[in-house]
Amino acid sequence: MEPRTYAASGVDQARADSIKRRIAQYVQETFSPGVLRPLGLFGGIVEAPGTNGTLALVATIDSVGTKVIIASVLGHHEGIGIDLVHHSANDLLACGAEPLFFLDYFATAELEETVLEALVRGMTRACGALGCALIGGETAQLPGVYTPGAYDLAGCMVGVVPVEGIIDGRRIEPGDLVLGLPSDGLHTNGYSLVRAVLGLTGNPQHDRPLLAEVPPWSDRSLGDLLLQPHRCYVPLLRTWLRDSRLHGLAHITGGGLTGNLSRIVPDGCRIEIDASSWPVPPLFEEIRQRGSISPTEMFRVFNMGIGFAVIGTPSFIHALQQALGEGWIVGHVVRAERPRVIVRGGMLGMQILTDSESA
Structure with a gap:
């Protein structure tokens, strides 16, 4: 049997990394003095307005990926909502930040109420346990972009951290x-x-x-x-x-x-x-x-x-x-x-x- 690889299954990590390195220069041209850390960490970090430089906001965005296909096959969607919130919260945690609020983006060909309800149930359950508010989102119906029954779920979470408490690895040293x-x-x-x-x-x-x-x-x-x-x-x-x-x-x-x-x-x-x-x-x-x-x-x-x-x-x-x-x-x-x-x-x-x- 020919050994399986991620690239052969449709996900070429090396190519994605190369593209991201090339487009980074365009992204960095938008940076203002309030951006406190470079690209590449687990979240984007900016100075929180009105805090005299004492607090920073950390933002992260992600999706659940093709795990949603298995959820659709089995009809088990609530856990996907939990997945998205937990993934996002862990990214903020890696920067030392506490979650503040969360927004989701749900896209599908045709809205199935039971699916969306289960996803929101999972997201609210996870957000509630973290003390994080789900303050809104977008529900997009995109026939022609998605095949019938397919959907994607993505989300953006914003957290807060004292500027002096930002964790970015710069203090890592030999012996750790x-x-x-x-x-x-x-x-x-x-x-x-x-x-x-x-x-x-x-x-x-x-x-x-x-x-x-x-x-x-x-x-x-x-x-x-x-x-x-x-x-x-x-x-x-x-x-x-x-x-x-x-x-x-x-x-x-x-x-x-x-x-x-x-x-x-x-x-x-x-x-x-x-x-x-x-x-x-x-x-x-x-x-x-x-x-x-x-x-x-x-x-x-x-x-x-x-x-x-x-x-x-x-x-x-x-x-x-x-x-x-x-x-x-x-x-x-x-x-x-x-x-x-x-x-x-x-x-x-x-x-x-x-x-x-x-x-």
Whole structure:
């Protein structure tokens, strides 16, 4: 069997990264003095007007991706709303910000009331738990753009952080440790590859029997496992954000550990990750085997069981791990130039995975 890749399934990360680097110059031409950080972090950061430079607003925007196709096949939509809010809140968290408000964008060919109601139920449930207001959105009916029954859900969340409390990785230094916090499955990334691996077409009659399969290592169907909502790390970490020993945070989404940790590593530092330091959940191994996917491709596409990473002094990381009662010390920071991130060990064997800018 020909090994499956993300690019062959329709998502070319390398090409997308190249395009984003080219268009960055146009985006940066719009920056005013109130923009406090450059592109590339987990949110855009601007000075909050009327606060005399003491507070900053952080904004992030994203979608749930092709996970919505599996939700449509199974008719389970509420979790998609939760996914979107949790993904957004985690991005703000990575900048040290608390969520303030959220707006959503729902687009479809023809409005199905039960679908939209379920999505809004999920979003309001997640927003309410975070103390974040869902203040509005847009519902677009676009026949000809979307096929019947298909939809997309995107959202923008805005949060606030004291300017002196912005977390952007610049304080990361050699000797710091990396704590990896467990994910709840795939979260919201890699579903185009998973659908290709499982042979899913989007046709409910074809896909439902495939998704009803219960793997021997689980008591849940593949469909349930794949629709597990994106975990939110805000409740775990919000009380630790102002600790000066905390130096960096990373939400592990598309691009995996290398792609997301590299966004916050300062010049002169490198994060080295030991992939044997945590147990990779069996769902990822199931996907890898079924698709004959290379270990390096798996680590570039999926979170591999680590949904969020915390970087700080050894005393901070050990105290946090003990207080949370979960997570693994998965790596450390050394003094070095490029590559910014190295992952080795575990299923990678003798292979060494680096961030894409250094590859």
